[in-house]
Amino acid sequence: MFRTLLTLDQVKKLIDDLGLEALDSEEISLKEAHGRILAEDVISSLDIPPFDRSTVDGYAVKAEDTYGAEENVPTYLGLVGAVNVGEPPIISISKGETVEIVTGAQIPDGADAVVMIEDTEKKDSSIVVLRAVAKNENIMRKGSDIRKGETMLSKGQKLGSREIGVIAAIGRARMRVFIVPSVAVLSTGNEVTEPGHDLPPGRIYDINAYSLAGAVIESGGKPVNMGIAPDEENQLRETLKKALALADVVVTSAGVSVGPKDMLPQTIDALGKPGLLFSGIAVKPGKPTTMAIIGRKPVFSLPGHPASALLIFHLITKPIIQKLAGRSSTEINAVKAIAGKRMFSAKGRRTFVMVNLGRDRLNKLVAEPVETGASGAITTLAKADGYLEIPENVQFIDENEKVVVTLLSSRA
């Protein structure tokens, strides 16, 4: 195994070099598409609007028939019918004629402009036009919004309310999206007990399987709960094999301790080729992080401390899940704040400080460090809205310095 710890940048480079790709795609209906990632470019197969349409309520006219018309010099046109929305116009107009039309309705043949209803008067079977219109006035031309053949959305885009609206607009009811990566989540350690059960003496409740399953959802994956595996090599290996068979990614975490009995890295390495990618990273917290590739599947052993496990998941596991999910871009998931107090880095290691976000008297966001030491693991989890990063070559961030805080869970 590795003697010197890799830096976070080296770890990221190793992962990039793996060339992980999105999973296969599947076809789904638009009604189940929210939150999914497009596996195809969406190209319009029609012009939008599909016909010349009126943008106002009024009268469709030949523009030249209205030239010179004004309040004191009105023009009279013969009303020959009406066209409503949703109906193809069955009439066409000739010189001197007009047709009543509503917003969104199709312009009848022969017409090339629409006079707004406010600029007209009705007199028997005639329409009095009080204002001239130019050719194309109050008409939205066929294809002026979207041209047939235009690429509306691209592979890798996440489908939210707007994107779904765009797909509906061009009449598509089904599309290809990437399969959601399944992520097996597994806790290890003889000391952890499933919540909802009595707590035997000397034990603590399992936290990481639950918080990490939540983080999987927030990363665009689907958690597969594998429960708790005891620190016994055979059982651990069997549970890991089952996890690898069930899921695209496996995430394990130590209960709390990384004691002399921790055999996780070796057990993971023995599962298959190519095996361990790295074991240990020069970051604080999160040093005891292990990653392996078994076949094509990433397998992680995260630290036991709940906030550290969540931090390393965000730094390393989440980008991999998003890659497998086919995401082409990352979200805006950071906020600017000012440091509430001076925060020191750990010598020679990229340091991440868990922070709680509050507001000062001027309503500015302030990042207050939250203890991530051995004490207060759950308090840290409850309070840490996000983290800020201190590079290897920086000693500290000073009070009132501007910082960027990456949020641990989206607040949406």
Add this chain to the structure above:
Amino acid sequence: MFRTLLTLDQVKKLIDDLGLEALDSEEISLKEAHGRILAEDVISSLDIPPFDRSTVDGYAVKAEDTYGAEENVPTYLGLVGAVNVGEPPIISISKGETVEIVTGAQIPDGADAVVMIEDTEKKDSSIVVLRAVAKNENIMRKGSDIRKGETMLSKGQKLGSREIGVIAAIGRARMRVFIVPSVAVLSTGNEVTEPGHDLPPGRIYDINAYSLAGAVIESGGKPVNMGIAPDEENQLRETLKKALALADVVVTSAGVSVGPKDMLPQTIDALGKPGLLFSGIAVKPGKPTTMAIIGRKPVFSLPGHPASALLIFHLITKPIIQKLAGRSSTEINAVKAIAGKRMFSAKGRRTFVMVNLGRDRLNKLVAEPVETGASGAITTLAKADGYLEIPENVQFIDENEKVVVTLLSSRA
């Protein structure tokens, strides 16, 4: 009905005065809790850690036995056993004795400190202590993270990865959450056709039912798709009645037009008491917005223009869905940017400008206005990342001015 348009602030006041409250609660398991809203305060029923635990691998000792120990003056202690994680210690130590212990394991009776393994040597059945420890050193006291009776999370909090971790930590497997509001989404208009079907002449595809269903999900609600109701009073009334019976909120939107045939406000008002709350708002875009309360259920008629419908949904409908969902706080859903060009307000109306977010050469976020006129409805939808607000008494926002952009869909 109302002659003068209400301002947005008047509308918000009217809605506040309704005193809408969260829906009922239900009990669910922690595994299905992600994204739900707590309907109870979560109070710890145990101390965490539940026992004094070691924060290091080493040897549990009586601190006073080590006083004076240093590299050149070591102290010898008799090793009487070992305590592992997950096991209650069955041994206790007396003066001059020590017990091997790992991180996370329970401190045995008689011990009050732990010497780190690095500060010891093993010699036969003795442990050589090379450094003195103070009382409580390397021990995390029972209850030092969380005290029994402490309130961990509050009613109204949304359950994300961290909150779920906190609930697991205190051993809870079930909790009460608010019922997710169901929101019936219904399009109206003779011109709209369901995507996936052939487009008859003169018609367009339904957009709003799809984009608004997405916006319902993004607001914490559950959309109920009611399809398209034709502009025929009896059918419209029957569909609305069905929607009211099925859902907690009803959202309708005109296909595109608000023509002379639009009978939605009257039809909604006739559904029951108290009826229409307002019809028309002094905002741009989004003026033709109607809201009614039937029994205790809000019913909306939103504008037909897809981007305007989404905007008004964000301004008025979303906060109501969040209120019914029991959310105690709103998320950070806005970013700071600079205006890409001068943007004018509409006289006397609160103006909202749909903007696309890009980056300038200095990597600053720039908000570029997107056309929201009659032309380009779908292009607007595709491009508008969010909107900025120009107050009634401001004429324009200047190029390069600092602005706050509220995001239309969360990018998470």
